[in-house]
Amino acid sequence: xxxxAWLAVVIAFALVAPFAIYPVxxxxxxxFALFACAFNLILGYGGLLSFGHAAFxxxxxxxxxxVLKEWGVPTEIGILIGTLAAxxxxxxxxxxxxxxxxxxxxMITLALAQMxxxxxxxxRFTGGENGLQGIPRGHALGLFDLNDNYAxxxxxxxxxxxxxxxxxxxxxxxxxxxxxxxxxNEPRAISLGYDVDKYKLQAFVLSxxxxxxxxxTKAVVFQLASLTDAHWHMSGEVVLMTLLGGxxxxxxxxxxxxxxxxxxxxxxxxxxxxxVPVVLGVIFVVCVLAFRKGIVGEIRDxxxxxx
Amino acid sequence: MADILGVPVQVLxxxxxxxxxxxSFYAVLSLGLAVIFGLLNIVNFAHGAQYMLxxxxxxxxxxxxxxxxxxxxILAPLMVGAFGVVIERFLLRRLAGVDxxxxxxxxxxxxxxxxGTFVHTFGxxxxxxxxxxxxTGGINLGFMxxxxxxxxxxxxxxxxxxxxxxxxxxxxFGAYLRAGTENPRLLQAFGVNVPLLITIAYGYGVxxxxxxxxxxAPIFQVSPLMGSNLIIVVFAVVVIGxxxxxxxxxxxGLAMGxxxxxxxxxxxxxxxxVIFVVMAIVLVLRPAxxxxxxx
Numbered sequence: 360x361x362x363x364a365w366l367a368v369v370i371a372f373a374l375v376a377p378f379a380i381y382p383v384x385x386x387x388x389x390x391f392a393l394f395a396c397a398f399n400l401i402l403g404y405g406g407l408l409s410f411g412h413a414a415f416x417x418x419x420x421x422x423x424x425x426v427l428k429e430w431g432v433p434t435e436i437g438i439l440i441g442t443l444a445a446x447x448x449x450x451x452x453x454x455x456x457x458x459x460x461x462x463x464x465x466m467i468t469l470a471l472a473q474m475x476x477x478x479x480x481x482x483r484f485t486g487g488e489n490g491l492q493g494i495p496r497g498h499a500l501g502l503f504d505l506n507d508n509y510a511x512x513x514x515x516x517x518x519x520x521x522x523x524x525x526x527x528x529x530x531x532x533x534x535x536x537x538x539x540x541x542x543x544n545e546p547r548a549i550s551l552g553y554d555v556d557k558y559k560l561q562a563f564v565l566s567x568x569x570x571x572x573x574x575x576t577k578a579v580v581f582q583l584a585s586l587t588d589a590h591w592h593m594s595g596e597v598v599l600m601t602l603l604g605g606x607x608x609x610x611x612x613x614x615x616x617x618x619x620x621x622x623x624x625x626x627x628x629x630x631x632x633x634x635v636p637v638v639l640g641v642i643f644v645v646c647v648l649a650f651r652k653g654i655v656g657e658i659r660d661x662x663x664x665x666x
Numbered sequence: 667m668a669d670i671l672g673v674p675v676q677v678l679x680x681x682x683x684x685x686x687x688x689x690s691f692y693a694v695l696s697l698g699l700a701v702i703f704g705l706l707n708i709v710n711f712a713h714g715a716q717y718m719l720x721x722x723x724x725x726x727x728x729x730x731x732x733x734x735x736x737x738x739x740i741l742a743p744l745m746v747g748a749f750g751v752v753i754e755r756f757l758l759r760r761l762a763g764v765d766x767x768x769x770x771x772x773x774x775x776x777x778x779x780x781x782g783t784f785v786h787t788f789g790x791x792x793x794x795x796x797x798x799x800x801x802t803g804g805i806n807l808g809f810m811x812x813x814x815x816x817x818x819x820x821x822x823x824x825x826x827x828x829x830x831x832x833x834x835x836x837x838x839f840g841a842y843l844r845a846g847t848e849n850p851r852l853l854q855a856f857g858v859n860v861p862l863l864i865t866i867a868y869g870y871g872v873x874x875x876x877x878x879x880x881x882x883a884p885i886f887q888v889s890p891l892m893g894s895n896l897i898i899v900v901f902a903v904v905v906i907g908x909x910x911x912x913x914x915x916x917x918x919g920l921a922m923g924x925x926x927x928x929x930x931x932x933x934x935x936x937x938x939x940v941i942f943v944v945m946a947i948v949l950v951l952r953p954a955x956x957x958x959x960x961x
């Protein structure tokens with residue numbers, strides 16, 4: 360099947376899915392898929408392992424929750440403000456973190472995100488341990504009542520498509536080419552005259568903003584912004600989703616997010632509910648040891664070999 | 667009693683002591699990370715979980731086998747260190763030659779498994795572990811009350827740090843370790859068993875974490891998540907100091923504990939974040955870290 364045909368099938372499935380599958384679950388899946396795609400931009404294409412993306416995801420959900428609840432702005436504006444806030448935060452973290460590479464980059468982003476987490480615990484507007492509850496969903500474009508789960512689903516689908524398209528465009532552009540060049544051979548990119556730090560920072564900010572878009576949307580869907588979304592476990596989960604789906608593949612992270620979210624939902628309902636972190640840890644270890652290309656990466660290689 | 671900047675001396679000294687104790691833990695843990703990083707080139711994300719294992723090993727030894735604190739101080743690091751050797755031999759070794767980030771991810775997965783298993787088995791709350799009878803009570807120094815156990819923690823940590831420093835900088839074995847850090851292939855060509863050296867380094871780093879865990883057991887209680895937030899602070903300490911130098915990581919660890927303690931006196935709200943702020947400032951001014959070699 361051609362690429363277009365595949366795309367048509369996926370779109371058709373996405374449009375009818377809420378009539379077969381619980382819409383709230385699908386919305387959760389889409390939010391995390393967008394989060395993982397945004398994360399993949401910096402890890403898969405930029406080669407930088409950020410261990411602090413929960414700060415952008417959770418931070419944006421707090422900001423969006425706050426402006427929707429306290430300022431009463433329209434839903435789209437609230438999400439936009441959250442996304443921009445995540446971008447600004449990404450700029451602040453990125454400027455410091457890109458001064459080092461490799462594992463130091465991971466440790467620095469983790470530490471800075473932990474700092475943001477502590478600030479969220481202490482700040483008054485976040486509601487501490489309770490989080491922000493009862494965030495109004497409002498109306499999309501002032502017309503469609505988002506309290507209806509189907510309307511909300513199509514709204515989230517639109518947000519996801521927009522975000523996914525932005526990642527796709529960024530990757531398949533001269534900017535994306537340069538980013539991959541830096542990932543594969545940084546000294547060479549420097550010698551070719553590229554301002555490497557500038558590109559890394561731009562990719563980081565874009566990735567942070569899109570992670571924020573995912574977090575803001577999730578806050579609207581669940582009408583809740585909580586510390587869980589900003590905790591470093593969340594940063595680890597998004598790494599896992601991306602790794603499991605396939606680093607540096609365009610659809611891999613979305614697939615990985617789907618598997619992880621489905622698994623969490625499935626396990627949480629059964630007797631293994633308390634074992635979720637352990638199961639995630641085991642998947643992590645297996646992925647790293649035996650399965651580094653991820654689901655989509657392995658399939659791609661299999662297809663390549665057989666033709 | 668005199669005040670310093672409007673703070674009673676007792677309060678100031680009390681917080682300084684707490685800072686020094688936390689600093690001792692930071693020092694021992696970041697030292698272990700530095701030893702592991704030197705030879706394996708990976709950041710051991712499971713370090714916090716292994717610190718927790720040390721504390722639980724002490725708790726088990728006391729409650730199931732009746733082995734007291736002093737025995738645990740020797741046995742727990744050996745047990746957890748042996749566990750580390752198994753991890754290195756069967757898991758980390760397979761990652762030789764792939765991007766170092768995978769080592770971080772693998773140990774992150776291990777940390778999730780260990781902490782998740784212990785939370786499930788023991789619940790998230792702590793188990794009490796009494797300080798040894800010989801070290802209960804304390805001494806009144808006139809300006810503050812010094813509990814014996816806390817003095818012992820600082821002394822024992824410094825002793826272990828100093829011993830490690832001597833081992834690495836002043837012995838033949840340490841020379842091998844340093845050579846392995848600089849150029850493992852050349853060292854192998856000279857007939858030194860480098861893979862064995864790597865296993866020993868990992869086991870030793872893990873044992874250091876477990877030792878810190880035993881020391882911490884009577885102070886913080888024994889709980890499954892005792893290392894999970896601590897390890898992030900230790901990462902920040904490592905970034906501040908730079909992993910290039912053994913002495914550097916010890917000094918940075920102690921200094922950061924004291925900075926944290928002082929912040930608790932003068933601006934309590936900022937005490938949880940001060941080390942991260944210091945890290946950001948150091949990265950802006952001196953990206954390689956205070957003691958790091960410029961990469």
